[in-house]
Amino acid sequence: MTDFLELDKLKEECGVIGVYAPGVENISQMLCFGLIALQHRGQESAGIAVLKDRKMQYYKEMGLVQEVFSSEILDRLPADIGIGHVRYSTTGESYVSNAQPLVVRYKGGSIALAHNGNLVNAGEIRDRLEDEGSIFQTSIDSEVIANLIAKNYHLGMREAVIEAVKEIRGSFALVVIIDNMLVGVRDPHGLRPLSLAKMDNGYVLASETCAHDVVGAEFIRDIEPGEIVVIDENGIESIMYDETKRKAVCCFEYVYFARPDSIIDGKNVFITRKKAGKILAQESPVEADMVIAVPDSGIAAAIGYAEESGIPFDIGLIKNKYMGRTFIQPDQKSRELAVRLKLNTMRENIEGKRLILIDDSIVRGTTSRRLVNMLKEAGATEVHIRVSSPPVSHSCYFGIDTPNRAQLIGATHTIEQIREMTEADSLAYLSVEGLVESIGMKKNELCTACFNGDYPMDVPKEGDKNMFEKC
Amino acid sequence: MTDFLELDKLKEECGVIGVYAPGVENISQMLCFGLIALQHRGQESAGIAVLKDRKMQYYKEMGLVQEVFSSEILDRLPADIGIGHVRYSTTGESYVSNAQPLVVRYKGGSIALAHNGNLVNAGEIRDRLEDEGSIFQTSIDSEVIANLIAKNYHLGMREAVIEAVKEIRGSFALVVIIDNMLVGVRDPHGLRPLSLAKMDNGYVLASETCAHDVVGAEFIRDIEPGEIVVIDENGIESIMYDETKRKAVCCFEYVYFARPDSIIDGKNVFITRKKAGKILAQESPVEADMVIAVPDSGIAAAIGYAEESGIPFDIGLIKNKYMGRTFIQPDQKSRELAVRLKLNTMRENIEGKRLILIDDSIVRGTTSRRLVNMLKEAGATEVHIRVSSPPVSHSCYFGIDTPNRAQLIGATHTIEQIREMTEADSLAYLSVEGLVESIGMKKNELCTACFNGDYPMDVPKEGDKNMFEKC
Amino acid sequence: MTDFLELDKLKEECGVIGVYAPGVENISQMLCFGLIALQHRGQESAGIAVLKDRKMQYYKEMGLVQEVFSSEILDRLPADIGIGHVRYSTTGESYVSNAQPLVVRYKGGSIALAHNGNLVNAGEIRDRLEDEGSIFQTSIDSEVIANLIAKNYHLGMREAVIEAVKEIRGSFALVVIIDNMLVGVRDPHGLRPLSLAKMDNGYVLASETCAHDVVGAEFIRDIEPGEIVVIDENGIESIMYDETKRKAVCCFEYVYFARPDSIIDGKNVFITRKKAGKILAQESPVEADMVIAVPDSGIAAAIGYAEESGIPFDIGLIKNKYMGRTFIQPDQKSRELAVRLKLNTMRENIEGKRLILIDDSIVRGTTSRRLVNMLKEAGATEVHIRVSSPPVSHSCYFGIDTPNRAQLIGATHTIEQIREMTEADSLAYLSVEGLVESIGMKKNELCTACFNGDYPMDVPKEGDKNMFEKC
């Protein structure tokens, strides 16, 4: 079944983790636990690469972390240092060769590399490398980065990494095993998150702090935009390789991508979402009997909206937790029924009620109409949609799979038109200012490009989308 | 990983569905959709049996519905009438031969039978049948019932079914295909639920109304305790085969088993749970800053408690939806970490707060202590446990997998002792009267035996547990 | 790809094995090894049942022995006594419930039963049992036998087995675990083979002696027609339960079914096949340059024919050993090519040669024409077919899957017509007398019914084929 709920969401990007802990057992298992905590960032493939006594091994496969790995496989992957990756693919063709980490051999040994983000100049660099006779075996940015590092090997590996990351533009949170070191890199804008934690006898790098929690590591700090951290037997060294760019943390991590229990750049995601709900209640109040959420992503904002408005939070829609991703292909008629496999209304609880329905975002709008209809059919007298982020009106070039602008309802319709389409009684979005306030940073420390086109760097023209797989 | 959350819950029983709709396409698919909606009632095996032009076929296998069935398999199972079953097994040995529906050949053709419940006299009847030379190939009650029906075939099949169900004692909701009829039976006490719905050109029987919703059928009524319904080309016939027993609907369907969007014997499950939360707030108030739930089953009661107490409902614990049932066997140390794979605290949201933690039930108590510790570690200043059902103190003989009384904390400890074990600041259970009130039936229409030992019929002595597989 | 080679062969029946060796380790593994040796008798499903300390367990599944079993599964099946079965199904519907051994519970405990053969009165008996209210869950004869045993349990199990086998008619080689005994039974005609061997601290029963070899057991003797052997802690007891019938050993075991290294009723299969080739050379000589075989089943007779005729044996056709049973469905054109995936000509070796092509049997004749054409295309100047058995002209009712008489080329065509169809330069079959002589028994000790209609007992009329699955 097409997952109609997820159809209307921007797609998750990738997640990365790295562990440096020579002498500690079970590092491969920790990587797996961390990847399970990051699974929401990518469900297509999973992989880990480990270095033990300078020998590199890896395992990666299509599927969820728990489908890909078993105790038996982990036992064959002893580690001093390890990195892991979960991936969401933007294309139908999903070659396992595009799974990460990418492990390559270069002059000085092996490099393993895992990348979350999207380079805007990968094509350019690749062209240049191909001019010199390089070949490419994958369609992922990471291969370009690995080539750049290898080209500079004569500078020593620390310098080689620095030179490489200076050449690339776009969004990136990288974890790299090279030369007995674990290296973490965050792009100069800090578009993608990366944070550092301390564990007994070691360190952990991860896209989100929820991954630190499951390995029992204690959060230290976020990696700074433009920072490289090198972790080896001498401890942690920090190198600021580019401090010329403005900070531009991705808003959508707070809106939808990140887990609510994660802290990104000092802000707890759940708290920002609840705050967004409160501000939304201030900006767009409406008289009603009950605040309900589109599960699960709308819950935090709904609680905030309820708290601010004084209208009680309650349950109007329930999700079937046994509804997997793939299934029997239903014909048109059963498709209509099948949506109820995923989501059902709490009829008796909402009958005769005026509802405020909180969603975190609307991309295409088709789902919203279905939900409004289901709720009314179940007896709701009014349904007022409140969206806890602004309309998405511009494509992302930094690692998020946005449809073409032509398919973004926020780019092509007025809010009143959208309301009509959804058949809601009223509809309102959070303002950009409200979103910024909810996160608690300055506006120019955030990337709000998908809402207002204010990109932190030059981006390709529409139609000229980068040929590389994003991640 | 041992699933520590589910360890502390009574186990789900089975779920059944039946569809009578000659001429309608996709009946097999409907059965599957219905079973997915009932998946929470049994995740071990799934199966369907179908009759088309008087030819019976079936398919059943270990696994979740979506693992067992594919479009290809369903295409090979055209149907006029069909039944389906999902099963939870109480034993480690799970032969596929114990999966249901059971399909047998008898004098007059084929019978297919799916059963939710547990017979207390199955052993007795089997002994008698074996005395006459019968053999048994499974360890499920259903085989005993099929034998009883076949023994009476000479009376005609309607009468044979009536005679058979008069002989069995215990809990049962049955759906049966026999002689071109779909038959539904509910035990004289109505211990297990079964409801009837109407669809275009046909009828649906299901354990819960949520299964009607996904096939687009409209709820008509519950099958009565002691009622047989026979659905065939002449429509529906109702036969009251035993009206001598008191009604004794299972309380635990409302407390934990059933889906919140289902209606059982006229009562919506979510509403009863919310009501239970409200009464709990009246019975056992406590001063606090926030009401949180053990996800997902405590949410409804938590909302009710919050509403009644005026203390805001909020999120303190979050579940990882990608945490599957089986995984890497962790060693002792990683086990401690691994619990966080399943559940994490919303640290920033609860820091410095006094919490009321709502759980629907406590069986062993070990989980409660872990949760209290996790919450305190995350900064909660107080944790008050409120349980939205009474202490479970007696074994169930009617289809629920209760541990021995010795393992039931409610049978062996005082409430103060339990509070000490859980390290909570206070702990209170809902009273039996409160539970009864929340459901909205009379006390003597409900089975409250697991709370007070008041069994609606004679049951085997402790230690003398029926050797048959429950379901 | 349709396997064009096997299309023209009668289908293998089933194979059984039993081991009695309390105290010996690895009995489950031995059963598996034995079943691999018997795999040629059935490739559809495989299973074993074991008794240890009076506890019965079993495992059976669709697939080859090595697909069904693993070390892990065998480790869970400790045994004092065990039986095993491989099955070939004559129908497309292959429910795993029809796999054997059949394990049932009866008054006195458990019975496990594995059966090779086909009962001609199973329907009749089943009707009678159903009249008494029995139900049936499979479509295999074995279930009828188990019921008969259970009906007589009050006589004691030895007597119950005797009474049961006296009631059934047809072909059967049975191995049964009952009441801590291993029981072997052969039908009164001895249609299907069963032999006994001695191992350290135990005994083995098997369809063919090649299974004894792989478990290191030493052949003692064949079970006699009409004999029951009971093996228990007191040793072996032999019971002659029916000595009124003539011996009628199945000829086709020697012609095609059995492995060449097996000894059946005192005759080594390879030796009888070589002898058949020699007699065929005497009966139907022809001038030629080379004797070649249809691999692999024609090789023994070809060596005999070569030896007798003085014309050298050589290789003209070679089989691809990596050609599995299922594959890509080719369109018409690639089907023609695909036959060469299975079999290719040894062009340079046969160019310009006059060939004698030895096949063990011809059922439909289509394959023979293809082979003649392939050989001529490869340069053979003449191809003379010699078949080392007589034309198959009658259906089998004793466990062999023969097509309807209308599809048996030997029933509908003269030998000259068959020669024309195959486009061979000449064609001759072995005579029935020649076949009998090659086996070395008296004609009235063999069942030659498929060649001449001389059935050893009354059989159903054509069109009235027994509804039970054969085996």
Next chain:
Amino acid sequence: MTDFLELDKLKEECGVIGVYAPGVENISQMLCFGLIALQHRGQESAGIAVLKDRKMQYYKEMGLVQEVFSSEILDRLPADIGIGHVRYSTTGESYVSNAQPLVVRYKGGSIALAHNGNLVNAGEIRDRLEDEGSIFQTSIDSEVIANLIAKNYHLGMREAVIEAVKEIRGSFALVVIIDNMLVGVRDPHGLRPLSLAKMDNGYVLASETCAHDVVGAEFIRDIEPGEIVVIDENGIESIMYDETKRKAVCCFEYVYFARPDSIIDGKNVFITRKKAGKILAQESPVEADMVIAVPDSGIAAAIGYAEESGIPFDIGLIKNKYMGRTFIQPDQKSRELAVRLKLNTMRENIEGKRLILIDDSIVRGTTSRRLVNMLKEAGATEVHIRVSSPPVSHSCYFGIDTPNRAQLIGATHTIEQIREMTEADSLAYLSVEGLVESIGMKKNELCTACFNGDYPMDVPKEGDKNMFEKC
């Protein structure tokens, strides 16, 4: 079970196929059929790469061809041009990334490359490329070759291929898709075979002619040592890129590797094996009653030996065709039994006979002793081993997995010592001259290095084995 028969054989190398036939349907299926015919050359992984309308796609996976491919997968791979590969890996670590064909992107588009053979200067070239900053993602020679081609892209792709193959040393039969062309290359010594065939509207290149047969293509000629063939819309162009080296066709293709129905460099493999048997009979006659073969590879020579000696060919050992490659790990005792799962003696046929046992080669010698013992135990009075190739005494560097010299019995023992070890009554090998004569080429057109150390080019010193995976 350790496969004791194959333990004593040199391991097969890889097999390649290429098809150029724009407009023809089912090219992917043809590639699969061809790979099945070549499956004996590698059972570890299989893959194909196809070009359709200049778009390259590929699919490769661990496993046999029929395990890797399905109709569904082939349907997704439409082709104008395609190549395929089956692989045998010499190491335990078998990353799918080492499976072939290798598909890479270079300046001008995509290259797909499949390689049979082993480069002796791959390490050297890779070092040089790494000095320039290249990275490597696999451990297969093919990646080196692809890099060399890409480095020369500015010369145009025909020239780039020529330049690349001029740099590599060792054995190679290559098929390459590049720039809408199918290119075939054979190394200057012709160590590994490659042949060309014509089909309707297209051409086929394959390691062995048996692959031509299954796709219905007609053999044209072998590719010459030092030849490149370029097949495109203009037809076939032949380029002799190196005519300075002596021809050195691998003897072992005739002795063991190739299928008997293949023709390699003008010689039919079966005919050369039969001839080897005849010469062996002349060189090493012995008085006996019967000539038998170690199945299947000794059969051709046994037939030749029988024909020359006048002693009849017969069957003494029979192979179980259902014995797969992997199985239950037997303990020591069952290991002894388990050998009989693979091979059994034809006791009655050999009892009291003096046997000549023909094997194609002996590597370690352990198997020979077991066979001699089995045969004597079955009643053979004498067993005389005759080996239809000379003792293997030197390692191969050209694509065959020979053990270290220390493990080659032919390098460390005299023939009399080997006889003693095998417990045979006599033992003789074919002479190098006899082998050369049986093949029918001049000695200096063959590589006989594994028998006499006469390598056609400089090879690494012992212990300095190339780090790349062979193939």
